[in-house]
Amino acid sequence: DAGVTQSPTHLIKTRGQQVTLRCSPKSGHDTVSWYQQALGQGPQFIFQYYEEEERQRGNFPDRFSGHQFPNYSSELNVNALLLGDSALYLCASSDIGGFYGYTFGSGTRLTVV
């Protein structure tokens, strides 16, 4: 049973560029959540997608956007990259309310230079 799959594993981008990160949820899950984790800190909630719509959003600017596809997979897009966007980006899947907990992927390490 495949868990949560994220791609790519590592990425280096230049300031001002745009980036797209991808996530495939665990089989049986229909909800995808994205997190940003800076070094030495806990994950910060970016947003959550269910039924192809953004249902919840954390305190992140509009440069951060996402999409969910009919097969429940999801993308995180970040525009106009800043040095401060360098972080580990984590994807988690769950049922809609997270009542049975969250399953996380291995993350994408984004470095902005």
Place this chain on the structure above:
Amino acid sequence: KQEVTQIPAALSVPEGENLVLNCSFTDSAIYNLQWFRQDPGKGLTSLLLIQSSQREQTSGRLNASLDKSSGRSTLYIAASQPGDSATYLCNTGGFKTIFGAGTRLFVKA
């Protein structure tokens, strides 16, 4: 607004010790509480999930308790091993998960 605090921020213990990690939260209206382990630069591995109606969960050497009324959860690790060295994170579940900053654990051989 939910806030989650984990104490201590870091912990170094000799192998074989029993230890307790603490997680406190400000809003007791949670669906569940989940404990994770994170190795450096890696994703999160779920350790234990406690539903709001439960008081504790056990898995092997790990035991997690939940006291919603006081806004606290503890993770008890018995007979610690060097392989337990990692960062331990708790989060309050539901629609919008909130994480603590984690406890960095180092178990010395």
